[in-house]
Amino acid sequence: MQIDANLMQSLIWAAMGCGFTWFMTTAGSAVVFFFRKDRAITHRIFLGFAAGVMIAASVWSLLNPAIEQAEEMGQIGWIPAAGGFLLGVAFLMALDSLLPHLHAESDEPEGIQTSWKRTTLLVSAVTLHNIPEGMSVGLLFSMASQAQGVAGEAYLGMAFALALGIGLQNFPEGAAISLPLRREGMSRAKAFAMGSLSGIVEPIGAVLTILAARMIVPALPYLLSFAAGAMIY
Numbered sequence: 001m002q003i004d005a006n007l008m009q010s011l012i013w014a015a016m017g018c019g020f021t022w023f024m025t026t027a028g029s030a031v032v033f034f035f036r037k038d039r040a041i042t043h044r045i046f047l048g049f050a051a052g053v054m055i056a057a058s059v060w061s062l063l064n065p066a067i068e069q070a071e072e073m074g075q076i077g078w079i080p081a082a083g084g085f086l087l088g089v090a091f092l093m094a095l096d097s098l099l100p101h102l103h104a105e106s107d108e109p110e111g112i113q114t115s116w117k118r119t120t121l122l123v124s125a126v127t128l129h130n131i132p133e134g135m136s137v138g139l140l141f142s143m144a145s146q147a148q149g150v151a152g153e154a155y156l157g158m159a160f161a162l163a164l165g166i167g168l169q170n171f172p173e174g175a176a177i178s179l180p181l182r183r184e185g186m187s188r189a190k191a192f193a194m195g196s197l198s199g200i201v202e203p204i205g206a207v208l209t210i211l212a213a214r215m216i217v218p219a220l221p222y223l224l225s226f227a228a229g230a231m232i233y
Contacts, residue, residue, distance in 0.1 A: 010145035010210050013156070017137045017163030018203035022196075024167040025130075028174025029195025032182050047176060053169035054231050061162040062136055062228035065143070065155070070221035077221075084222035088132065088229025096233075099128055119184050119194070126177045126198045132230030133166050134205025139223055141206070142213040170199060 066084060067077035100111040100121055109121050116124070140159035147155050178195035182188060213223060 006145040007210070007214060010141045011207060013141040013144065013159065014138050014206040014210055015203065017141060017159060018134060018206045020163055021133065021137070021167045021170050021202050022199045024170040025174040025199030025202075026196040028171035028176075029178040029192045031175040032178040032188050032191045032195070035179060045172070047172065050169035050172050050176075053165050057136070057162050057165040058228040058231045061140065061158045061165070062224045062231070065140070065158060066221040066224035066228070069143070069224065073218065073221070075221070080221035081225040084225030085229035085232075087222070088226040088231075089233045090229075091226070092128075092132065092230045092233040095128055095131075100124060119181055119186055122177060122180055122184070123194050123198050126173060126195075127201055130199055130201045131205050132227050133170075134202035135209045135223075136227040136231060137163050137166065137202070138206030138209035139213055139220070139227060142210045143220060146214070146217070166202075174199065 063081055063085070066081045070080040071077040096110065098111055100109060100114040100116050109116075109118075114121075137159060140155055140162055144152055144155035144159050146152075174195045177198055178191040181191035181194055186194070209223075213220060216223075
């Protein structure tokens with residue numbers, strides 16, 4: 001019963017955290033209603049800000065906890081951190097090579113050849129990069145619900161801090177998808193909706209990760225660093 005209660009608590013926390021990140025993606029997508037033109041400098045500012053937040057979140061909220069968790073289990077801290085990090089990079093590289101997508105500044109689609117429209121490929125690119133963000137938030141909330149006392153409070157604080165950081169970078173990310181869609185000729189309302197929906201994988205990813213993490217607790221250091229590697233990539 002206690003395990004079920006902890007699971008429910010972590011799911012509620014994840015819903016709150018990823019609900020916020022999804023809201024920020026939606027808010028960023030709403031920029032399409034206020035910008036008459038889609039300027040390249042706007043994309044560069046938005047994406048540069050997002051990159052800074054993601055790097056900081058990956059190091060302080062994922063890699064450091066991965067090392068600490070491994071050491072608490074009697075392992076050499078940097079080994080799971082390095083191994084999981086490289087696996088995360090490899091995983092996103094594989095998805096990047098296989099999943100059809102198109103980056104806003106590019107004319108050539110990436111991944112396997114497909115008949116998807118250009119607008120679908122643009123949405124696919126951002127959705128692909130949102131997967132590890134949901135995983136990261138879900139992992140920390142899962143750890144917070146399982147830990148006791150000060151450790152649990154520390155993980156909970158890191159989880160909410162990570163959700164806040166991802167939410168802040170999701171605002172420009174939402175704009176960075178809705179504005180190019182508008183430039184491609186899509187209506188403002190549809191571009192807004194597509195930008196908002198690109199963030200729905202975050203709460204889904206968080207819930208699935210929480211359910212998986214509880215079954216493979218010894219692998220948590222690898223999962224944390226795996227998420228960090230995927231986010232950095």
